[in-house]
Amino acid sequence: MVLLQPLSELQLRDVIATHVAASLIVHYVFRRWEPSSPILVALLLLATPIPLVSLLLPHVAHWIYAITASYSLFLSTLVLSIISYRLSPFHPLARYPGPLMCRVSKWWMVWETRGGQQHHWYKRMHEQYGDAVRTGPNDISFVDASIIASLMGTTGLPKGPSRSAAGMFPAIKALIMFRDPVEHAHRRKPWNRAFNSAALKEYQPKVAHRASQLVEGLAKRNGVADLSLWVSWFAYDFMGDMASGGGTAMMQNGDGDDLWYLLRTGMVSSFLFEQMNWLPHILKYIPKFRDRVQRMRYMGINRAKARFERGAETKDLFYFLSNEDGSEKEKPPMPVVVSDGALALIAGSDTTMIVLSALFWNILYQPEVYKRLREEVDKFYPSGEDSTSTEHHPQMAYLEAVINETLRMYPPVPSGSQRAPLVGGGDRIIGQYYIPEGTTTRMHIYSLHRDPRNFTDPERYWPERWLIAEGLGEANPNPGSKEGFVHNANAFIPFSFGPANCVGKNLAMQEMRVVVCHVVHELDLAFADGWDPTEFEKAYRDHFVAEVGRLPVVVRQRV
Numbered sequence: 001m002v003l004l005q006p007l008s009e010l011q012l013r014d015v016i017a018t019h020v021a022a023s024l025i026v027h028y029v030f031r032r033w034e035p036s037s038p039i040l041v042a043l044l045l046l047a048t049p050i051p052l053v054s055l056l057l058p059h060v061a062h063w064i065y066a067i068t069a070s071y072s073l074f075l076s077t078l079v080l081s082i083i084s085y086r087l088s089p090f091h092p093l094a095r096y097p098g099p100l101m102c103r104v105s106k107w108w109m110v111w112e113t114r115g116g117q118q119h120h121w122y123k124r125m126h127e128q129y130g131d132a133v134r135t136g137p138n139d140i141s142f143v144d145a146s147i148i149a150s151l152m153g154t155t156g157l158p159k160g161p162s163r164s165a166a167g168m169f170p171a172i173k174a175l176i177m178f179r180d181p182v183e184h185a186h187r188r189k190p191w192n193r194a195f196n197s198a199a200l201k202e203y204q205p206k207v208a209h210r211a212s213q214l215v216e217g218l219a220k221r222n223g224v225a226d227l228s229l230w231v232s233w234f235a236y237d238f239m240g241d242m243a244s245g246g247g248t249a250m251m252q253n254g255d256g257d258d259l260w261y262l263l264r265t266g267m268v269s270s271f272l273f274e275q276m277n278w279l280p281h282i283l284k285y286i287p288k289f290r291d292r293v294q295r296m297r298y299m300g301i302n303r304a305k306a307r308f309e310r311g312a313e314t315k316d317l318f319y320f321l322s323n324e325d326g327s328e329k330e331k332p333p334m335p336v337v338v339s340d341g342a343l344a345l346i347a348g349s350d351t352t353m354i355v356l357s358a359l360f361w362n363i364l365y366q367p368e369v370y371k372r373l374r375e376e377v378d379k380f381y382p383s384g385e386d387s388t389s390t391e392h393h394p395q396m397a398y399l400e401a402v403i404n405e406t407l408r409m410y411p412p413v414p415s416g417s418q419r420a421p422l423v424g425g426g427d428r429i430i431g432q433y434y435i436p437e438g439t440t441t442r443m444h445i446y447s448l449h450r451d452p453r454n455f456t457d458p459e460r461y462w463p464e465r466w467l468i469a470e471g472l473g474e475a476n477p478n479p480g481s482k483e484g485f486v487h488n489a490n491a492f493i494p495f496s497f498g499p500a501n502c503v504g505k506n507l508a509m510q511e512m513r514v515v516v517c518h519v520v521h522e523l524d525l526a527f528a529d530g531w532d533p534t535e536f537e538k539a540y541r542d543h544f545v546a547e548v549g550r551l552p553v554v555v556r557q558r559v
């Protein structure tokens with residue numbers, strides 16, 4: 001009986017058994033409570049073996065051997081126990097197919113998708129393993145359009161744990177970080193008011209003003225300009241107007257503070273945090289990393305603070321977030337508004353910039369699409385008409401089709417965002433799938449949008465598909481084909497789905513329609529001589545939010 005013997009007299013066999021038992025208990029603690037605090041993790045991993053060392057001392061020649069052997073035995077048993085469990089048929093996700101190494105560790109997927117290849121990797125995995133793939137020890141990715149509503153709708157799963165970068169700093173949580181559906185819905189109320197149709201009308205002069213600046217800036221170049229860069233400046237200036245009362249002038253002055261560089265590098269961290277949500281808790285102690293994230297946060301926070309102090313000058317997003325409209329009984333505290341304002345600046349500029357760049361690249365790559373779009377723009381806005389107005393947008397089916405087709409093929413959040421049962425909320429059944437508590441799931445948007453079961457010829461940029469689907473007189477070019485025409489509108493979710501979907505969707509659509517219409521109306525664009533246009537597609541990366549490459553174009557004012 002091990003426990004009744006004096007510890008110093010334990011046989012070696014019993015000492016080893018005690019080490020193994022300690023490892024198994026620690027494994028259980030990790031599995032059951034998933035501690036993320038570095039102090040707790042360090043205590044469990046480094047402090048547990050301390051008493052075990054004393055058990056080994058009588059059996060070895062030197063205390064150094066006792067320490068080395070004890071820690072090695074404890075940690076290797078722990079790792080072995082974790083791996084065996086993850087690979088075993090007892091793991092609750094055992095019946096989901098997926099690469100063996102993904103069952104063992106999340107690091108495998110992170111390694112495989114390095115360099116922003118996440119979207120391609122998920123797509124390959126789904127092609128190989130099917131609609132539900134185990135992409136990590138406790139992760140499942142879906143590409144099954146039939147469960148979108150039950151997974152992400154009002155009765156579906158709440159957000160997953162990925163946006164826990166909140167753990168990095170004394171956090172004032174922004175909207176995107178709320179997992180609890182009730183808290184999230186409460187925090188989202190002012191955002192919903194800010195993006196209803198009455199509010200969107202109020203913002204139109206701001207959109208028009210910034211779209212005009214974009215066109216004027218490009219026209220002045222009268223030569224080669226990097227269109228990706230210009231639309232990024234546009235998007236940032238416009239979101240600055242919305243989220244912090246204006247004052248940014250990237251289209252005039254460029255990006256002297258390297259804010260876009262910060263935003264992009266911040267996205268790489270977002271990707272890592274999404275895969276390993278314990279990582280921010282460790283990285284926050286690394287000064288170089290911490291400083292970079294701080295700078296990115298402060299770029300939004302400082303602007304939002306200044307707007308808060310100035311008060312209501314104009315109806316913008318900030319007006320609603322800070323309850324200047326008086327809809328709520330109480331004003332929210334400044335840090336809350338500032339945090340949400342900073343979120344808007346980041347969530348709203350990067351995303352629209354990607355779609356606009358990809359759209360212009362596609363229409364230049366397919367001159368017949370450009371020609372048809374221009375004909376529609378010119379028809380509704382004859383020479384001399386104000387093409388920044390939204391008046392004719394509801395009738396402009398081809399403009400809408402071109403935007404939708406770009407969102408289908410180049411969604412700015414290609415791998416979607418997580419959904420997961422809340423801790424303590426129990427296991428869930430979604431469609432035919434069993435989702436145990438502790439699992440994170442995602443609906444993989446890029447794969448869904450490029451799945452031939454959802455869209456005919458899915459790898460082809462073909463805006464006409466949207467006209468055919470709407471019954472707008474477009475002839476189906478393959479009327480006799482076996483497959484017929486496939487267009488599953490339910491599988492089109494670039495703005496995600498359900499109560500946590502993109503709250504800025506309507507603003508983004510308005511902004512993109514105005515910019516595309518105005519640029520096509522006023523300017524002649526062509527790829528710059530000597531530039532290989534395939535470079536653009538190659539540069540498309542997925543770091544949670546996508547990244548696009550340069551787009552050098554020759555710009556001329558239309559006559």
Ligand code: HEM
Pocket residue numbers: 159175176177188343344345347348349351352355411412413416417418494495496497499500501502503504505507508
């Ligand atoms: C083409 C443009 C855009 C696309 C494709 C897009 C897409 C998305 C996606 C996929 C999500 C994740 C939703 C989820 O977790 O299920 C999201 C969230 C969000 N987006 Fe957008 N977005 C765009 C533009 C904007 C704009 C202009 C804003 C304006 C402020 C914005 C603000 C937000 C916010 C605040 C969230 C978090 C919503 C929440 O947690 O409730 N987005 N967006």
